[in-house]
Amino acid sequence: MILDRLENAAKYFPLHKRLARAFEYLSRTDCATLPDGRHEIDGPRIYLLMAHAPGRGRQGMKLEAHRRYIDVQIPLDAPEEMGWREAASCRSVSQAYQEKGDIEFFADAPACWITVEPGCFALFFPHDAHAPLACTGLIHKAIVKIAVD
16 A cells, blocks of 8 residues: 655556556546546556545445555545555455456455545555545545556
């Protein structure tokens, strides 16, 4: 997991071949003006999900993990609290992996909590289980999905 400001994103480009393209798109796009839903950046390899979503609070959160995609989570208008735990340490599967949505859920508790401020991003690799929307209130956010292979 990486937590940083958007202006520092270039430091992480060497970690994956598609990070530069994803963050370049973000730097020239006003995500706050995009409608909710999927926006193609590079077909199924990189795409953006825009959402207005209600926070579930820490009690209502679920850890999730993905196998085929890296998640870049960016709150746009308010801080968003998220949980994190190494996926390999999760022992309680609450929903088995679904290939169609590239997602599985765990009932384990996060090992730690982070707050992602607007202007920042949280980058989650497949080995990172994460619990977005652990805050309260309505969150306007951008989620970039980057194919691992």
